[in-house]
Amino acid sequence: MAMAAGLLTAGLAAPASADNVADNNALQSDQLWINPPSERTLPRGIDGAQPKSLTLGVGIYHDNDNYTVIDGRLTVDVSELVGVAEVTWPDNCAPSGTSAVCDIPVVPAIGGDYEDQVFLTVRAADGAEVGAQGRITYEATAKVRPGGTLTAPQESFDTELTVGAGPDLAIDPVTDIEDGQPGDELTIPFKVTNNGNESANGFTLKLYASYGLTELTRYDACTHTTTDGSDGPPWNTAICAFDEVLAPGDSFELPEPLTVRLAPHALNERLDIDVEPGDGAQDLDSENNYTVTQFGVENTADFSVTGDAVSGAAGATATAELTFRNNGPAWFGNLGSGDPVATVRLVVPRGAKVTGVPSGCSPRTLAGGYYPTRTGAPRYDCRLPHAVLEDALYTFPFSVRVDTVVPGATGAVSIHPQFGEFGEYPFDFDPDRTNNTAVLTVN
Secondary structure: OOOOOOOOEEOOOOOOOHHHHHHHHHHHOOOEEEEOOOEEEEEOOOOOOOOOOEEEEEEEEEOOOOOEEEEEEEEEEOHHHOOOEEEEOOOOEEEEOOEEEEEEEEEOEOOOOOOOOEEEEEEEOOOOOOOOEEEEEEEEEEEEEOOOEEEOOOOOOEEEEEEEOOOOEEEOOOOOEEEEOOOOEEEEOOOEEEOOOOOEEEEEEEEEEOOOEEOOOOOOOEEEEEOOOOOOOOOEEEEEEEEEEEOOOOEEOOOOOEEEEEOOOOOEEEEEEEEEEOOOOOOOOHHHOEEEEEEEEOOOEEEEEEOEEEOOOOOOEEEEEEEEEEEEEOOEEOOOOOOOOOEEEEEOOOOEEEEEOOOOEEEEOOOOOEOOOOOOOOEEEEEOOOEEOOOOEEEEEEEEEEOOOOOOEEEEEEEEOOOOOOOOOOOOOOOOHHHHEEEEEEO
């Protein structure tokens, strides 16, 4: 799928006025996008039977959540699928010949509660040969309230469909687990089914358990390892080779239930499960070969910061060591996004100037904006890694020069989420926020 970023097509023909200027500003700061799957493989029918259908989810969204976008119209063109695939239209699409216009009453903004709005049912056409290819193309428009029209970049969005033959291993969905307790042993249901049109001659199962999941069930067919933790908290992994032949429609379950135990330091955990057919076979639909089970654990991680106190005559330089500590009992990690766990912030005291900055710390204006030089900024934000263990300690040594002696001058030291301020995205797992702030005192 090709995507042309940063383009905007706006339909405004009214005379210039205050309202029209506002509408034009809305259009210039917003953009409509289409979100289709880039490619899918359609299984050919087995022994003259009707081919299995797949569902394609498609949606539209826009950039600027300051504006309300309504009356979305997604145009779907399937003219290039003749002889390759057949499409069944959903109720919110009005077909005409080889295309349809689909209604989307409210268009969500990026980062909001986006979900696909149009679901196309597709299957290989009767008699289509393996390797036959076709393409679905999309265009979209929507209205900005109170006025104006957004148009998605044209000739930029498509889905490539290919008729194929082979196994299609699909893992049954697994429900997330909430309200777990440290020490609990939990059973994870696992079942894989071959939805393809050819047998899977064995398959490989891969399990990746996050740091707070222990005692992963051991199977004879598996090799178990634990990462060394050099690039983050250690993970428990299992790579399993099963030689069972799964004919089309056959399912497989593990020889005994898959279980894990929640460690004393467990908090927000995940178990990643992946399957691949053996003998180097290409899976028809890799999107259902992978699943993640999330674990919510009733536990806490007490984050704290400490400041420092330095002194000196005018012109003297001292080292101020600020620290971040996780007092446990749980670890914490942003395992999905990989974002830093938190930011340790220093607001520099009056009369002092930072002349040496620790790595990972960025200069900022007091309001958090860009500051042109690395030293001498009134504020510094220091990024923590994406995960911190239950006893993690990080020190940030700043070189501070006393330019003017201001008795009792203090600067604030505090912890903040990577995005947003305290009131917007609090650390809801932290039981004691009184130690989330401290001071740096000079003289």
